[in-house]
Amino acid sequence: MRKGVMRPGHVQIRVLDVEEAIVHYRDRLGLIEVQRDDVGRVYLKAWTEIDAWSVVLRPADEAGLDFMGFKVVDSDTLAARKQDLIDYGCEVETVPAGELKGCGERIRFELPTGHKFELFAEKEQTGKWGVTDNNPEAWPEGLKGMRASRFDHCLLYGDDVDGAVDLLQNVLGFQLAEQVLDRAANDFRVAAFLTVSMKAHDVAFVRHPEKGKFHHASFYLESWNDVLRAADLISMHDIPLDIGPTRHGLTHGQTIYFFDPSGNRSEVFAGGDYTYPDHPVVTWDADKLGKAIFYHDRELNENFLGVVT
Numbered sequence: 001m002r003k004g005v006m007r008p009g010h011v012q013i014r015v016l017d018v019e020e021a022i023v024h025y026r027d028r029l030g031l032i033e034v035q036r037d038d039v040g041r042v043y044l045k046a047w048t049e050i051d052a053w054s055v056v057l058r059p060a061d062e063a064g065l066d067f068m069g070f071k072v073v074d075s076d077t078l079a080a081r082k083q084d085l086i087d088y089g090c091e092v093e094t095v096p097a098g099e100l101k102g103c104g105e106r107i108r109f110e111l112p113t114g115h116k117f118e119l120f121a122e123k124e125q126t127g128k129w130g131v132t133d134n135n136p137e138a139w140p141e142g143l144k145g146m147r148a149s150r151f152d153h154c155l156l157y158g159d160d161v162d163g164a165v166d167l168l169q170n171v172l173g174f175q176l177a178e179q180v181l182d183r184a185a186n187d188f189r190v191a192a193f194l195t196v197s198m199k200a201h202d203v204a205f206v207r208h209p210e211k212g213k214f215h216h217a218s219f220y221l222e223s224w225n226d227v228l229r230a231a232d233l234i235s236m237h238d239i240p241l242d243i244g245p246t247r248h249g250l251t252h253g254q255t256i257y258f259f260d261p262s263g264n265r266s267e268v269f270a271g272g273d274y275t276y277p278d279h280p281v282v283t284w285d286a287d288k289l290g291k292a293i294f295y296h297d298r299e300l301n302e303n304f305l306g307v308v309t
């Protein structure tokens with residue numbers, strides 16, 4: 001059952017060199033640089049997003065994920081989910097309004113996989129970039145690089161995936177859309193893809209011995225042609241390529257993976273499945289993991305599985 005959690009609202013990513021990172025996220029992915037703050041963070045948005053920003057780059061000595069934030073429908077829902085998290089046994093921290101510029105109060109907690117998650121109800125809305133709400137044109141001119149249209153999801157690596165799934169399903173109303181089970185090991189859950197929407201996934205987890213690891217942040221493109229064009233840009237600019245262009249078995253998205261200058265993985269993808277609340281969980285067997293991850297090669301790739309920040 002949905003519980004008023006609407007969508008991934010933001011991700012804060014640690015980067016080693018902010019200027020190099022901006023080239024990646026603004027000029028290659030095609031996000032729009034919105035503002036900076038007095039601790040040196042850079043805020044960016046994808047052009048179809050109505051909130052003021054969705055990606056925050058924080059200068060740091062180590063790459064990785066600071067937190068992922070989900071927007072809830074209103075402040076009553078924020079208060080209700082805060083109480084639910086406390087009742088579930090989570091330690092909940094309240095981050096005051098304005099700590100991220102233009103964002104209201106945030107409720108922060110840690111998932112059993114070690115990832116910091118936040119909920120918030122309010123963020124400054126600046127509308128879609130370059131188009132109006134009245135008789136809007138199809139797309140704005142002047143977009144750069146891959147022309148990413150929205151921040152879509154993160155894939156996170158951590159140990160207690162079952163714990164994260166339990167919390168997200170039962171406290172926050174996420175729906176388990178897809179999973180990978182090891183049939184030979186008592187249906188041990190290797191991966192879980194969860195959604196709060198009709199999307200195939202809004203966040204996903206893969207089992208990994210270390211807590212709190214970041215596999216990728218993903219951005220939506222309009223078409224397979226745009227994924228191929230992203231591949232061209234990756235070559236043009238000598239961006240380290242991870243995998244692709246190819247198709248996932250899980251979620252069936254058409255995808256390409258590459259790295260930012262700090263080593264954080266980015267994905268751009270198109271297409272993919274949709275999920276209604278009455279859809280059954282789609283299950284992949286772990287012995288089909290190669291095909292589940294890369295539908296064409298049907299082979300696991302060490303880099304893809306092993307490299308995380």
Ligand code: M3P
Nearest residue numbers: 155191248250251253293
């Ligand atoms: C995606 C996606 C695994 C799968 C990744 C899938 C197991 O990133 O967007 O569907 O790493």
Ligand code: FE
Nearest residue numbers: 155216218267
């Ligand atoms: Fe992904």
